[in-house]
Amino acid sequence: MLVVHKYGGTSVGDLDRIENVANRVAKAREAGNDIVVVVSAMSGETNKLIGYAEHFTSTPAKKELDMLLSSGERVTAALLSIALQSKGFDAVAMTGRQAGIVTDDTHTYARIETIDPTAMHNAIDEGKVVVVAGFQGINKDGSVTTLGRGGSDLSAVALAGALKADQCEIYSDVDGIYTTDPRIEPNAKKLDTISYDEMLELSSLGAKVLQNRSVELAKKLGVKLYAKSSFSDNEGTLISEENDNMEEVLVSGVVLDKNQARVTLRGVSDRPGIAAEIFTKLASENINVDIIIQNVGTDGATNLGFTVPQSEHENAKKVMAGFDHDIEGMDFDEHVCKVSVVGVGMKSHSGVAATAFRVLADNNINIQMISTSEIKVSMVIDEKYGELAIRTLHEAYELDK
Numbered sequence: 001m002l003v004v005h006k007y008g009g010t011s012v013g014d015l016d017r018i019e020n021v022a023n024r025v026a027k028a029r030e031a032g033n034d035i036v037v038v039v040s041a042m043s044g045e046t047n048k049l050i051g052y053a054e055h056f057t058s059t060p061a062k063k064e065l066d067m068l069l070s071s072g073e074r075v076t077a078a079l080l081s082i083a084l085q086s087k088g089f090d091a092v093a094m095t096g097r098q099a100g101i102v103t104d105d106t107h108t109y110a111r112i113e114t115i116d117p118t119a120m121h122n123a124i125d126e127g128k129v130v131v132v133a134g135f136q137g138i139n140k141d142g143s144v145t146t147l148g149r150g151g152s153d154l155s156a157v158a159l160a161g162a163l164k165a166d167q168c169e170i171y172s173d174v175d176g177i178y179t180t181d182p183r184i185e186p187n188a189k190k191l192d193t194i195s196y197d198e199m200l201e202l203s204s205l206g207a208k209v210l211q212n213r214s215v216e217l218a219k220k221l222g223v224k225l226y227a228k229s230s231f232s233d234n235e236g237t238l239i240s241e242e243n244d245n246m247e248e249v250l251v252s253g254v255v256l257d258k259n260q261a262r263v264t265l266r267g268v269s270d271r272p273g274i275a276a277e278i279f280t281k282l283a284s285e286n287i288n289v290d291i292i293i294q295n296v297g298t299d300g301a302t303n304l305g306f307t308v309p310q311s312e313h314e315n316a317k318k319v320m321a322g323f324d325h326d327i328e329g330m331d332f333d334e335h336v337c338k339v340s341v342v343g344v345g346m347k348s349h350s351g352v353a354a355t356a357f358r359v360l361a362d363n364n365i366n367i368q369m370i371s372t373s374e375i376k377v378s379m380v381i382d383e384k385y386g387e388l389a390i391r392t393l394h395e396a397y398e399l400d401k
């Protein structure tokens with residue numbers, strides 16, 4: 001098997017931990033696998049480097065920043081390779097460029113354009129473990145670029161795709177994806193499997209474990225992803241294409257998003273183009289709108305509600321003030337949250353949404369907005385009931401079983 005391992009900052013946080021990673025890689029190698037390892041910078045290192053740059057100016061040139069930040073991952077790659085060699089394993093460290101990664105020109109947030117895996121394949125054929133510095137590539141001019149924060153996950157998935165690896169294992173200090181945040185519900189269970197789409201919907205549960213962009217890429221390339229812990233031998237969670245077994249499970253997880261504010265517009269002129277004007281203006285101010293609800297109008301007016309990130313709440317207020325000739329009244333509430341129930345099983349089973357509404361009703365929690373997709377039901381409720389809602393929904397769908 002050809003396996004890509006990726007170790008995050010905490011997993012390579014000091015020399016002992018790098019040694020621990022070397023032992024794990026050695027074990028996988030001894031089991032007869034070909035291994036490509038992608039590493040992050042040691043934890044805190046990237047922030048420290050940014051701090052160094054900001055000692056001189058609050059606006060360092062992004063091109064120089066990339067040169068600087070890419071060094072963090074190189075240090076880890078070289079050290080891990082040295083550690084492996086010291087244990088008698090043949091290993092070679094590569095930068096993003098040496099691994100064949102070419103990106104566009106967007107410094108500090110580059111997109112991978114092509115990967116030429118020849119050098120990696122040659123090293124593998126020579127029996128080497130390849131250790132690649134994550135989070136980086138070069139652009140067409142040969143300048144170093146980085147892939148955005150958390151970008152080593154993206155490197156790992158992209159390399160797994162280019163190498164046609166059998167699987168990509170992402171190691172962190174968490175042993176997988178849970179049915180909900182264990183800090184809210186201590187009975188949360190680790191999931192054995194989850195589909196890419198569910199993972200993307202539950203992104204806040206996996207935020208510490210997997211960068212969202214990397215899950216999107218894994219889905220696109222069909223890379224079999226595992227989220228595992230580098231501190232245990234637990235199975236971890238497999239993130240993969242949907243299958244029939246997954247559909248038997250009604251709900252995979254419930255998730256709380258506290259970062260929501262609600263905007264309600266009353267008596268909005270019911271004419272063609274009004275929604276386009278409002279949401280174009282919000283978009284031009286870079287305000288991300290999440291749930292949108294509009295009712296059927298009566299007497300030439302309608303009601304329109306939507307949610308924005310809490311941090312954008314004041315901006316949204318300012319934008320909406322520009323529409324007062326088209327809107328009778330506005331109402332803003334930043335003390336709301338969104339609870340979502342996610343599961344591919346919803347596609348083939350009815351009643352999932354009804355159960356959610358019933359559970360909230362039984363707890364006297366008023367639902368302010370509802371939005372659904374094929375695999376998700378989201379409800380906007382008062383912020384103070386968010387955690388209660390998560391715990392009761394978790395129980396109602398028997399996610400603790």
Ligand code: ASP
Pocket residue numbers: 008009040041046047072134135148149150151152153
């Ligand atoms: N070191 C980079 C960061 O801290 C990339 C990564 O760890 O994935 O964002």
Ligand code: MG
Pocket residue numbers: 008009150153208209211
């Ligand atoms: Mg990470």
